[in-house]
Amino acid sequence: MDKLHLEKHISHQFDVDLEELKSQALEMGGLVEQQIIDAVSAIEHGDSDIAERVIKVEDDIDLREVALDEACTNVLACRQPAASDLRLVLTVTKMTRDLERIGDEAHKIAKMALALHESADGLTGYEEARHMGALVQRMMQQVLDAFARFDVEKALDVAKADKQVDREYKSAMRELVTYMMEDPRSISRSMNILWTLRSLERIGDHARNIAEHVIFLVKGLDVRHSSIKEMERQLNKR
Known part of the structure; x- marks a missing residue:
């Protein structure tokens, strides 16, 4: 397992600031992960109460993003971090x-x-929404763990899992389009499911983005827009 070891600083407060950024990012990530679970549950069980709760909590997520951005800006301005410290601050900014x-x-x-x-x-x-929801929720769980542990291998696994989400999405799309052609009365309801699956596919993309941020944090490698094979090749060089 590859891990990043952040150095201790003369200023104890600097260490506290960096650890606080990491903790707040993980707290925000945990909240978002629960949002995924609840949103998919609302779809699966037709539970309007859970759906309303997800909608209300979204405002809290927005506020957390603003607060974390401000905290990162303050660390950059006051501490002028370098090397791995700078990568941590940048990663938190992108991750949020x-x-x-x-x-x-x-x-x-x-x-x-x-x-x-x-x-x-x-x-x-x-059923497709439930299955894709489970896949992206697991990706979120793993990528947050990868960030918490500075674990490149787990981050790479998340990037690989995004390919499976893409395959599930394309398969479900074909099935739903066929269903709508056979029963035009289902088009309106089916479109809502299609948009749900599209959102789940996008969540998978964002989880992969976070995995790429973790790789940048630990290895200093920018692997955005790289294929899995290219990622593995770059990582094997280090």
Whole structure:
């Protein structure tokens, strides 16, 4: 396991500031992870109460992003971090942006759940939403753990898992389009499921982004827009 070991500083407060950034990012990540779980549950069970809760919590996620951005700016201005310390601050800044966008996607799913609340039983797509939801929730869990532990191998596993989410999305899309062609009356409800699956696919993309940020943090490598093979090749050089 590759890990980053942040150096201790003469100023104890500097260490506290960096640890606080990391802790707040993980706290925000945990909140976003629960949003995914709740949003998918609202879709699966047609639970409008859970959907409303997801929508309300989204405001808290937005406030956390702003607060973390401000905290990162203060550390940059007051501490002028370098090397791994600077990478940590930059990673938190980028990571919180992806977390906020994941919160936005969970918010969209919750809205779809409300729209589907009165839908007829038996509509196809719910099982696919549940399965994709489980996949992206596991990605979120793993990528937050990778960040907490500065674990490059686990981050790479998350990037690989995004490919599976993409495959599931394409397969579900084909099935739903076929269903709509066979029963035009289902188009409106099916479109809500399609948008739900699209949001889940986007959550997978953002989880991969965070995994790439972790690799940058630990290794100093910018692996954005790289294939999995290219990532592995670059990491094997280090």
